[in-house]
Amino acid sequence: MSLYALSKVLKNVSLGSLAEVMEEKFGYLANKAVNMAWKGNPMMHYNKGKSRGQKHFSDLLHELQTSKNFPKGARSTRAVRPPLSLISKVNQVSRQLVFCDVDLQQCPAHKKRGVDIKSSKELYLKDSSKVASADPYESNIGDISQKLKTPHSLICQNNANSSIKYTLDRPPLTISCLLTNGLLERLLEHYKKDRIKLLRCIKGIGISFGCSSHHLNEVLSLNFEKHGGASSMKSKDYIFLNDKLALYALVEEFGKVPLGLLPGELIQKMIGCQPNDIRSLAWKEPFHRKEINLQSSTCDDGKNQSAHMLLHIRPRAERLMLSASENNLPLPPGNSVEVSVSRKAKKTMKHRELDFHQQIFELLNDGTKLSYYSHGKEILEGYKFGKNILCSCCNSMLSASKFEAHAGHEKRRKPYHSIYTSYGKSLHQIAMFLLLDDLNNKDMSMTDKAGGKSSFTLRCHNAHNAGGQSSNTCSPFGFQLGRIFQAPCNLGCCTICRGGDATLNFGNICDSTMLFCGQCCRMFHVGCLRLHGICDIKARPSPPDTWLCGDKCIKIRADLLNFVQDGPISIPESLLTSMHSSVGSAVHTHTQIDVHWQLLSGRFHGDKSKLLLQQAMKIFQEAFGAVYKGYRDVLSTMVNGEKGVAEFFGGMFCAVVAVKSKIVSVALLRVFGNHVAELPLAATTNDRRGQGFFKILFLKIEEILSFMKVENLILPADDHSLSMWVQKFGFINLSTEEIREYQMNHRIVMFENTTMLQKPFLPQVKNP
DNA sequence: CGTCTTGATTCCAATGCCAA
């Protein structure tokens, strides 16, 4: 098997488990010792473009060569550089590999191409036929050993030559760049921390250092610090140039240096030593050239020129910000750096950001599920309560930072960046939305004391994206905080005796057991049902929503299921044309394509409707984010008819309009009986809003309700869509008394900060 | 021309320290 094929197989395998996977897939016994060394030593990780880890690589090769399993000869067929990352990986299984580094100068193909034959290597698995075959370029193991004792020098040289990162026309904005560009060659470096003091002479990329207890050696900057006994990987603050200037301070100065000032001159100014003259002069030309180009640029005004200079020398975050501001783009979340803002303004910004982070806990409802994520995986789960998070693993109340520490990432110290809500947005992202929102609406009050919630919350919760126009309450991040289920003013009562008492036994039933009708959601005492001769229930119905309280509900359920069975029904062209004339929208353009509507039921028609319901679910999620009942997101329960809280959401059906099998408009429908039906949620895809599709859907829903002789349709409308429901669809406000009456008889869906509307149907509406 | 392979670049998570 070639290495490339192997790399494809192992592409998705984590480094730590490579050996195990190799064993499992290919039956090879991996080199356990090497594998463990790999896991335990971070320096073993090969870093592309850098030379760290090569020493270990060499050690591994030595181990490989000295092992008795190492073959006596090998061949190479191509003179390309080996995939070094793969070499590092497969070293874990090195006893099963043959390493080839033949004298490739003898190979005509390599001569022809003129490649760097010194670093040409090729690996094959031991059982490869290529390895077994005879070859004139068979190498000598001893030669390989000699060459591989210093593999890093070859690779370093190669990388240094080819790397664009360290070219001379860029300021040395990192320590690595500073060390590798040659400017500091021959200067002495000191490493000072606590009592540790090392001395280092910079010599190109290879660095010599010496100290009282160690011999001269060649290491790299990171190893230099490791050698000094430091536990951290942070050398920037402890490495000094000529015992005076911290390397990092020098790098920082390069970030501030005007373009005209040469790096060499700056170094001399700061440490009083002349840097490498040749290198300094080499730097001079490209810098001057760039400066001249900027000055002679005819298209740039002075502002743009300075901006370009800043872009050239500033760190990436600042470049991003500047670029965004130049193009009038919204600032990316999480970046609070602004190039042009004053230090004071910057400070204010930071302070405000902190405030907004803390405000999150005031805005989110208690019980909101919060999860700590690392590498895309949920580490810890909890629920928001007050200003703390109730950890679900230990039931303790923790602050955001404690929650982070509890999740095992106390060193991150960025809890708001890693704690996510159940709809996939981090607390920081929400805070950023708050921040931008506040900046855009300076008159907005963050905490509306009278309402008890911020206007931000209200707008997000109230986004009801049913139909006509796109909602301007969508956040710039494309999410909504979700709808919050409003608990009924009472828990309901028996439809017959109006008594609310009920036993909670879940086994046998008795007279006081309360049953829910699966269609109208009315409640009945088992005893009352028997006393009034309605029915004599002996056992608890299972599933609960299969019990229907009477003939009317049975007929309604049957009618609805018939509509579901009918499947997709095409919308006649005449209707589409009439819609075009009424809404003047893009519906007309779709008259040539298939537009149909359909009634779906995840509860009673789950398998056949599954894919369509997934589409519908996605549209609802785009429009509302989530629907919370307590801490639980019940949107899926409502749309898919999942079991669990059937007494609240039993009898839900999903009506959809689709264009070419792609759903564009959806609505949840529940018919409680002949008296009333409800439309708790309705939404249209972003790209189809304002094109009349929801109007078609609503027309079909009206037809269904008329067919079943339903008298009223009710729905919860947010402030944004209120006028649309009233003016376009003829809804009227429900009085408090009427709402209470509906709540008494049915488990109607109500959301916080919505207005309940009703549309009475005239009896003369024609049946379909 | 398609596939294989590499190096360069970019992005992002992890980490450490400082400071508010």
Add this chain to the structure above:
DNA sequence: TTGGCATTGGAATCAAGACG
């Protein structure tokens, strides 16, 4: 306690060259 900011290192992506 937590934001800011730096570096390091891994992963993903892209462009380009080699090769059949």
